[in-house]
Amino acid sequence: MHFDFKEEQLQFADALRRWVERGYGFETRRAIVRSASGVDDGAWATLAELGMTALPVPEEHGGFGGDAVDMFVVMQELGRGLVVEPYLATVLGAEFLRLGGVHGELLAEVAAGELKLACALGERQSRHDLNDIATRAERSTGGADGGWRLDGEKKAVLHGAAAGVLVVSARSGGGQRDAAGISLFAVPADTPGVSITGYRTLDGMRAADVRFEGAVVPESALIGSAGEGGAILEAAADYGAGLLCAEALGAMQALFDSTLDYLKTRQQFGVPIAKFQALQHRMADMYIHLEQARSMALLAAVRLAEGKPAERRRTVSAAKYRVGQAARFIGQQAIQLHGGMGVTDELPASHYFKRLAMIELTLGDSDHHLARFAALPGFTGEAA
Known part of the structure; x- marks a missing residue:
């Protein structure tokens, strides 16, 4: 299976990453979080200008008709930047409307950045x-x-x-x-x-x-x-869970990178603590969890884009479980490796850890999706 991203997808990701780095840094985010509304209208307008609100909306309603793989690269960058704007809530709502097929005027407003859901x-x-x-x-x-x-x-x-x-x-x-x-x-x-x-x-x-x-x-x-909304509810919830997996992946990658940088600069006994073999082993374990989670999250996005319900259910639940386990391991290890600083509000590590914890609890935690996966046809050998 070919897993390379298209040029257009990489351009979306690059544009979003550059905006996060230049206009949505950690201190800017902290100020937004502490504001009365907890969101920023200017940031939302920028997301709309970059085409992010139009990406998941069908072309007939003014969007780009992006699928779950297109959304994967966007959510990964939003997770990396800890963006707190109501993007996930809006695109999940748009998926409900798309599946319902009768609210084109609302989808057009979403695509234009004029409506939040x-x-x-x-x-x-x-x-x-x-x-x-x-x-x-x-x-x-x-x-x-x-x-x-x-x-x-x-x-x-x-x-x-x-x-x-x-x-x-x-x-x-x-x-x-x-x-x-x-x-x-x-x-x-x-x-x-x-x-x-x-x-x-x-x-x-x-x-x-x-x-x-x-x-x-x-x-x-x-x-x-x-x-008869049960089928739409299940399909949209799976879509949202897939987006959460991508967001978690971006957050885990950022947390891994910042932890590695910290180990290279923090010194004990006159040398960087990254020189200690025990800590190198822990970083290696974090990397293994990260890559396994990446594989499952991307596979879930592919299955969502294919639109086959049976495979969608199976893969999304497997991905949500695996990503949840990886998020817990990487988050806990990162906090421990940072020491007491890891839990302070001034350091991004604690914010990544808290976001990963909330992603785990949203649209089904690891236990829920493990039970769902085990209950699906074919798990115990019976015909699907």
Whole structure:
């Protein structure tokens, strides 16, 4: 299999890396994280100018029609730069809209950088099971075109307070954990009955709790068909997990590089500590984890681009598990090798470690994806 990136993909990555190095350095990021909104409008405008918001949007809606491999190089650079802008939340929301096939006007706004999205999927009781939905969607009796009434609460919605439109999963039928009976909606954040409480997360990102109390949306807000959103939800969640693997890879590479640089400059007994064989062995182990994670993350992107559901499920779960294990190992080793400085706010190492920890918990942790992988057809020898 050919794993070399195309020239256009490398150009995207290079442009993004140069912007991060020149305009989104570590101190700039720290200032953004501490600001009231936790994001920067200027940075978002730059991402749009670079074509990043248009990349995953289909060409018929003003985008470039980029696939998961194209997005892999972008997310890797965002992970390397610890970018806290609502890019992941927006492109994941755009994937829901793309799969739904009926919200071209919203996708056009995303491509132009005029609209930010967020995905309100998880609930207090659901943990990593996105089919565990208590939020209810019922046919509305009011209004000229009927529509739907939403009631419930979504927790830890990534960049929920910055979004103009929320992609919301709700149950319109079936049992609370059934794949059937799930409906998806594109809900404007200013809809009456929608209340959003934002806060900063451990890794410097922003999240929000979103409550729906009699929020009424029109029939046109549906993404896909009523009660049949389970397949879209699974496919989009796998897409998001694949993007997270790429982001984690960029963060791990940066953390590995900075740790190696530190070992070359930190001295004990008159020599750089990189000369100590025990520390060289630990760096070698970190490198092995990094390369194994890279292989799995890239394979997941390829399978996502191919669009075969069975292979997508298998490879994404395998990648999320392997990347999660690598992130924990590399993060812990980097912190230990930096010593007490590794946990200080002034050093990037602690920020990379916290971001990697949050990626592990987003869209299914290692245990969740290991169990999912083991439950897939073919794992125990039965026919797929």
